[in-house]
Amino acid sequence: MxxxxxxxxxxxxxxxxxxxxxxxxxxxxxxxxxxxSTDTHAAFDTSLSFGARLADAIARVGGSWTFILGFCAFLVAWVVINSILLVQGAFDPYPYIFLNLVLSMLAALQAPVIMMSQNRQAERDRFAASKDYEVNLKAEVELIALHHKVDDVLLREIVELRSELASLIRQVGQSLPATDRGQEGTEE
Known part of the structure; x- marks a missing residue:
């Protein structure tokens, strides 16, 4: 420890x-x-409840072009059926009060589901940011450790070079004639 x-x-x-x-x-x-582990989506999705996954699926469908185009087709069909085809016995005649009720209920249910999904997306983003922080911190730790290893290697090399240099200086000093060593000492 x-x-x-x-x-x-x-x-x-x-x-x-x-x-x-x-x-x-x-x-x-x-x-x-x-x-x-860098797979943040899989790690986050394993913690979701059934209701959370259902809300995400509903928000995914409700926010798609398929839903928008399909719902537009439904509205056009509703208006055509109740205005043209069923002139006499229209199920929901023109001002389409029942259609307004259905749209209001859909909006009342869809809005909280989308908000739940957005809140979960914000949680997912925070989770991903936390994982990114961990990855960055580990990279920084590894870099610092690598710097220390390089510094240790350089210090050992410096010590070895200093000892080799001292050895060479001693060898050169011993190989000089006595008169040169004396002159060398007076020059300094």
Missing amino acids: AHFNEISQILFGKPSSQLSEIEHRILKYAKERRPL
């Missing part, structure tokens, strides 16, 4: 006990080298 605290301090600037649930999960995924 001490290693986890150290990584948390390096990557997030705080101990693991102060990490949020998302940060803790991301750190765990990064440590285990596991990818995050």
Whole structure:
């Protein structure tokens, strides 16, 4: 756990006990080298109830061109049947009071269903944004970890180069004649 605290301090600037649930999960995924699931629609849709799925289906149908064109055809047929074909015994004669009642009831039922679907779409968007945040946070964690690895490699190389350089300087100093070493010391 001490290693986890150290990584948390390096990557997030705080101990693991102060990490949020998302940060803790991301750190765990990064440590285990596991990818995050990016299929947000499937993950969100599994949590929907039957009523929520039904409302989404109704909103999907009610907001389609098929519904609009079909309903226009229904209205035209209603007017034609009740105005032309059934002149004497029209079921709903001209001002089409029953048709107005049907339209009002349809609007009264359709509006809340569409609002429920829009609310769920907003929830789906928030869920997707949360997943995007997790993916971005994991990418940032991976980048920081990669920077630390590169920094460690560079520091080791610098140390090795310094020791090689010191060794070369000693070798060059030992291979110079004694008179050159003395002159070299007076010049500096």
